[in-house]
Amino acid sequence: MLVEYIPILVILAMALIVAAGILVLTHIVNPRIRNPIKLTTYESGIEPQMEARLRYPIRFYVVAMMFILFDVEVIFMYPWAVVYKQFLSQGWFIFWEMIIFLAILFAGYIYLYRRGGFQWE
Amino acid sequence: MVNSATVELVVSAVKVFIVVNVILLMVMVMILAERRISAFIQDRYGPNRVGPFGILQPIADGIKFLFKEDVIPYHVDRFLYLLAPAVILVPSLMTFAIVPFGSSFSFYWGDTPVHVRLQIADLNIGILYFVGIASLAVYGLVIGGYASNNKYSMFGGLRSSAQMISYEIPMGLAIVSVVMLTGSLRLSDIVADQQHMWNVVRQPLGFLIFLVAAFAETNRLPFDLPEAEQELVGGYHTEYSSMKFSAFFIAEYANMITSSALITTLFFGGYHVPFGILEALNLPVAWEVVVHVLSFSIKTAFFLFVYLWVRWTLPRFRYDQLMNLGWKSLLPLSLVNVVLTGIGIAIF
Secondary structure: OHHHHHHHHHHHHHHHHHHHHHHHHHHHOOOOOOOOHOOOOOOOOOOOOOOOOOOOOOOOHHHHHHHHHHHHHHHHHHHHHEEEEEEEEOHHHHHHHHHHHHHHHHHHHHHHOOOOOOOOO | OOOHHHHHHHHHHHHHHHHHHHHHHHHHHHHHHHHHHHHHHHOOOOOOOOOOOOOOOHHHHHHHHHHOOOOOOOOOOOHHHHHHHHHHHHHHHHHHHHHHOOOOOEEEEEEEEEEEEOOOOOOHHHHHHHHHHHHHHHHHHHHHHHHHHHHHHHHHHHHHHHHHHHHHHHHHHHOOOOOOOHHHOHHHHHHOOOOOEEEEEEEEHHHHHHHHHHHHHHHOOOOOOOOOOHHOHHHHHHHOHHHHHHHHHHHHHHHHHHHHHHHHHOOOOOOOHHHHHHHHHOOHHHHHHHHHHHHHHHHHHHHHHHHHHHHOOOOOOOOOHHHHHHHHHHHHHHHHHHHHHHHHHHOO
């Protein structure tokens, strides 16, 4: 089983070589013309007042949390999807099983919807 | 007699070398094609001076990038700043590993039979590998945006990460409905299952959801909010210059190539030729492999063209429209699609 993953290691090595190669090559050949103004933050010529890492809207954090919730649900569906056809010969049980799972998931979705979790102003 | 493990390793090394180089070559072709097709759509010439029809333009661009000064501003987090382009480039080159781009052929090396499958790795988790590796690119965007210490980069990084994770769920659910049809995560099984009927016929809604999500995942128009020039200058790569700047673009184009290849594989029969044309032609086996690779390439090229076509057809979304489309429309729609697929399989 693990033998299947050897080509993945090969392509990982190749991708690392390509990425490191182009980044190192440009370091070697690029010209360096020092100028303190060039090293300042890009701000259309206006001097930056403070650091950029300030407080940012909490919506991004909420989206990340919702993503984790829903993505875990989707991962649960993958094994179910793989065996769905086989188990269907034994009746509709496997179908209703997932309907109940989705109904619970959807109740959470409607709650989030009502509380304005998806509302982006 | 050659050791079989050695054969495996050499064969996969050769395949990886060819595939990565073809992807990088295709990136250059795409850069030219994008500029020429954009020019064609806007009724102007586009780059046509460097070489015949401008075909050497991407090489000239690459050399120019290489010899540009590599400015590292003094306010950045140096380690993360240098890490971000690599973090974004490596997964974009790795995701192609699971795509079957042709059938298989055999030959003899000395007296050892060698069976070559035109796919780098036929993993049993197949499509999950793509979902997993592709989402690693989000780290590159966030790290690049954070390390730059510039408000444009910061917001570009935040926006694109929120966008990518929002559209990953509908994409995952569209894949679930394809997996239900096949009963396997292995991409070679998914392709073999479509020999007589493409999945797009059985999964039209799933295909549409996957297509929209693929556009959002690659940060292409109409979802290119992270680099909306009018409001964010350049987004997460504002502070980058020289080859580091181009690394972000190589990654973007490589992602486009892989998603087009995956749309072909999941919904358009992969390397299969439609309507039994291949059987009718009655070709020798060696030529069949060539036709398979050609068929795969033409389908993928078509979806790459669709990327450019859409770019000049649709205007950019507003950010709240983008999030509303992802969470309020595509997510429930993809759940409905899974249920409909379940009913469809049970009935037929």
